[in-house]
Amino acid sequence: MKSNILTMAAAICMLAAMEGKAQNPIIQTRYTSDPAPVVHGDTLYLYTGIDNEDGEGYQKTFWQLYTTTDMVNWTDRGKVASLEDFNWAGDNGAWASQVIERNDKWYMYAPIQLRGIGVLVGKSPYGPWNDPLKRPIINKDIYDIDPTVFIDDDGQAYLYWGNNGLWYVELTRNMLDYNGGIVEVPLTEEAFGGYKETYVDDNGMEQTRVIGVDCYEEGPWVYKREGKYYLVYAAGGVPEHLSYSMSDSPAGPWKYKGKIMDTPEGSFTTHPGVVDFKGNSYIFYHSGQLKGGSGFRRSVCVEQFEYNADGTIPEIPMTKKGVTTAVSHLSPYERREAETIAMSIGVRTDQNEERGVYLDSLDHGDYVKVKSLDFGEEGAKNVMVCARKKANAGRIEVCIDSQSNAVATIDVSEATDWTELTADLDETVTGVHDVYFRFRATDTSNREELMQFDYWQFVPNATGVESIATDRKAGYKSGMYDLSGRRIHRPVKGIYIKDGKKYLK
Structure with missing residues (x-):
């Protein structure tokens, strides 16, 4: 069972109702x-x-x-x-x-x-x-x-x-x-x-x-x-x-x-x-x-x-809104750590020498929001996550701007070890958007300890690439490097999901 900090939904239920518009406190995982x-x-x-x-x-x-x-x-x-x-x-x-x-x-x-x-x-x-x-x-x-x-x-x-x-x-x-x-x-x-x-x-x-x-x-x-x-x-x-x-x-x-x-x-x-x-x-x-x-x-x-004209500091009210305007946009086409978070509910981080920091003990209804991702004019065609199953079967729903707008669903129930799982998007996503990673149980009678989640990455339409799994740079060894050629934690298995079928890398 998670400690009280991880069951904060009751205390900040307004955040969920507002789709996470509030940003304070800026760290919700501890x-x-x-x-x-x-x-x-x-x-x-x-x-x-x-x-x-x-x-x-x-x-x-x-x-x-x-x-x-x-x-x-x-x-x-x-x-x-x-x-x-x-x-x-x-x-x-x-x-x-x-x-x-x-x-x-x-x-x-x-x-x-x-x-x-x-x-x-x-x-x-x-x-x-x-x-x-x-x-x-x-x-x-x-x-x-x-x-x-x-x-x-x-x-x-x-x-x-x-x-x-x-x-x-x-x-x-x-x-x-x-x-x-x-x-x-x-x-x-x-x-x-x-x-x-x-x-x-x-x-x-x-x-x-x-x-x-x-x-x-x-x-x-x-x-x-x-x-x-x-x-x-x-x-x-x-x-x-x-x-x-x-x-x-x-x-x-x-x-x-x-x-x-x-x-x-x-x-x-x-x-x-x-x-x-x-x-x-x-x-x-x-x-x-x-x-x-x-x-x-x-x-x-x-x-x-903002400082006053004479350089003095005004009285500053404390808000639950906090800072909601991004000073720059993130690219969804670079590998992003799952522990990159604007807002989350029920999420905990853990770390070890092998993986570094990752999301742990994800339960049914938990979610992570990442703000202000710029998908560009060409947009994205699919998305990859690196995750593994814990005690119970679950899936990750990838949503755009709202938790009710899922554009991809990734089944993690067969990923018994750290695995890259890739799914096509239901629609091409262009422009600047917020993204939600929503964690759901396959069997809602077993809602806890669904999975761990390490990193994610979208694939752009402009590359002409079928998926991350099918396009590796020269010298790329499956699971060892991301598309930009940077070494990641260690080799992982890879499964590409297309038209409801699973293909191993």
Whole structure:
């Protein structure tokens, strides 16, 4: 049986009724938190923490990576790093991280609960990672969490962090040490709209109270835009909301500018991540909107916004709609991972060394929606999926723009191993469309554990190709490469379905 996150249909039944027009939270396959977006080239990389589905508290042991090129479809790249990458870390406490690229190397700054802030170095945004210091880069006290890092125009890099306080250092060029000492940023009312005061109550107990209209709490996110420095942070104590300050220098002084976003639904914490991508500005945060969500089981959301003419940030409402307009279109004629998702119901991802990430434990009625695929003027003639049967027989219905508009049906009941299955489309599909992959049981008395689903690809009319199964480039070995010549996971069987008959490759 799936865990509660995978039975969210009751909690978000409006999504199904609206054919998935809502996009928040952007990840529906697991609980994600503490978003850390970074833009590199044509891709936005989103690093998240993973909240434990089964218990309360922050039981966190690894970080997940998602990517997008269009801001509506997110590809699950799997576990990108974990506590195992730090030999000095314990077995819990993989908290909010941030990743940055410099000189073709990637640096992940990650706080480990009560143990300081470590740094991993990788050759790509996917890793693999190593811990060159074998110790924390910052280990001042228990408030060393929520690192944020940026590189200024002059090449100087800065690392900020802190809960119930804010500190920063100037990093060296190798990003593994810092010059000078740790600098504390004063939490004044002028800088942050409010500050905390410690006092002794009538019972002789030390307490903290907020003075002023706002208050820095944690989760800083520092960046530079058009000559101005921005510091967005979780504010106001518990429950938290998002506020921000601005400065003319990374060293301050900071000036409080106001509230950005209210306390998120279902969560007493929030965590910002702000980027510009393909001409638009976006703010990421987390909420507790998924079924079973809470302050300890959160989910990443995103909103698009526009800066005011003077560079200030407006108040940004949280929406279930999220970002629904793609900044670019995906080609359906390239092999696409099944875990590329705009919206899903009942879907879970899993991964292993052999296949990478794939959709797992698909039940009757589960579906995946992929937005804004450009089929061009010539259109597609057939579609291939790579899947395999689990416990019960099932099929995949391929639908265009609506779950009621099926254009192909692929039987997975005989695919006992990973198999490429191809079917003709009932109609030629041209232009830009959303595509649904809908999972159905052959016998509705056995509705669960139907199949696993790894990747898919459409074949265009313009090639004159009968099917993926019958057109292989020179040197192509069945199941080893896709049509563009890129190597895939491992050899698979192939079955081509035409006129209701099955043909082996």
